[in-house]
Amino acid sequence: MESAIPDHLRSARTRHRRVPDDYAPPYPSFVARHKPSTKRIVMAYFGLQFRGEPSGAAASALAQLDAALEQGSAPGHWDRARYTDQAGFANVISIAYWDSAQRFDNWFAASGAAWTADLHAGSGVGRFSEVLRPAVERYETLFSAPDRAEGIAVLAQGMSDMVQEHAYWGGARDRIPLAQTDDLAPKGAASIERVGSRLRIKPQHNLCLIRSGQDWSDTDAEERRMYREDVEPVLRRGMDFLRDEGLAIGCYSNRYMTVLDRHGKQVEKSFGMSWWKSLAALERWAESHPTHVAIFGAAMQYLSKLGPAARLKLYHEVTVAAADEQFFEYLDCHDRTGMLSAG
């Protein structure tokens, strides 16, 4: 067992972990390990928004994005997912990951900035870019199994051994290297500015992003039934609550998304991704709101019934981004899209 914080990012704590040194988690979990030379990573969410089925404009936008994502300093990994938002719009989001800010900057200048360019205004589909470029001190990952990387972990050197800091509330904070010495408190308020045809977010310091997913593609019939009937409906209710009523508790936006394959077909993976005013607001919801307590309870029952036989894979990545690590632009999107709710 090892610490979730790798040696080269460990510092003298002025803020203590929630668990004692002899704490032994009740089940194994793993974190992504980057090369020590990796200083900063990039997580970029490129969204397309439309009503109903994709129009010709939507299909061609996606085809252009597909091409862009293979060009130049292309992302090391990307995937795509879809959900229907609270205003009834379909949103198809392509999520790309880099482990070098320089490579991202090169790619973005050449192929990425065009995604929300003014020339696309009035095309009948909305577009948005939501990009974080956190220093490696500012995010953490967690995986229930070491053999199924998702998200930024696909770019990592590999997975850790079993880590100590998990399976208790506050574990995410304890896994974030910067939290060794920093309270990660939010500062300032996000606001909206208009730049050409686009709405851009003037960011708030220490904004929090979570992507938290499940993959049931390996489950057999009985486990699949349990996931679908006992867990998924409870998860959905929690996701719907955050989408519809999250703002009051610091959740600017929540998207409960189904992953698509390269042909746009749904696969047996889903994830929630949400923007939060602070890690603290996310912690409070997770640990005390009835909707997440229900999710946690359903997941605990499921996992305690199945034990190590469970084939469901779970993962998440949580980032607390400095103001200068954020970029948000919205073109022709409705006014409750993503971080526009925060403005």
Next chain:
Amino acid sequence: MESAIPDHLRSARTRHRRVPDDYAPPYPSFVARHKPSTKRIVMAYFGLQFRGEPSGAAASALAQLDAALEQGSAPGHWDRARYTDQAGFANVISIAYWDSAQRFDNWFAASGAAWTADLHAGSGVGRFSEVLRPAVERYETLFSAPDRAEGIAVLAQGMSDMVQEHAYWGGARDRIPLAQTDDLAPKGAASIERVGSRLRIKPQHNLCLIRSGQDWSDTDAEERRMYREDVEPVLRRGMDFLRDEGLAIGCYSNRYMTVLDRHGKQVEKSFGMSWWKSLAALERWAESHPTHVAIFGAAMQYLSKLGPAARLKLYHEVTVAAADEQFFEYLDCHDRTGMLSAG
């Protein structure tokens, strides 16, 4: 709203609270406030153990204790409760509180030490004394309503205003004054020594005690039905788990007790009291074990259905005792009684 830690016990934190300064709990809770001159309190559990219904010996022991509890430097408050333990013995425990160690010492020398005196050996009933005398820096209380003191709070000057540090995991630790600067980690291991006919515990540093109770005497018919059918069975399963399987997770002993009136009749109050290796072990069970997650989920559902109309009263007191603040003696008790499990 105020801090759970009173001004005169506040110190420069070297260990941070889990919540930011602007945290607002979702519902009100209150803590007991002692006079600043109160430096140390005493919580004394005097147990009687027998099979079946009380014999003449048991009844006369209780009558003697009743008298003792009114004599000399008598406790400021005491109550009595009963439960059947894992070995099938009935245990009637009288719990007495003082807010002065000196007064307790006077009383104990004159009237208390006799409870487990060797002369009672072989009487056919077991007796035990479990006494903590914590400095006020070493315990905390929490109440769902400010008008129903229980336990040590009956001796307090009054209740606080609504406090900030509650309704999140880790709140108990954040309310304990000593936790501002101390990790409250356990040191050493408890062991058993024989003193005459008695078994005495050589204590372990930073042993943890929780008494956590509920009072449904004010509930109307529908709320009472909800408590009895939706909450109590889940609570009982958690209490049974701790009683029967707690040792593996650091719970030496758990008693799920029903409060008795002065005539030995059950009233509509119950509480769990348990001895733990550490506050950390209690925290881990509370926040992640399926049995307590289920209790928490049931309580959340109950309270969110009823809102401020709920008449159920909840309270607890949690103490982390130094080695020299503990006294345990067992006479003619079975070998899994209380802290004998730890030896």
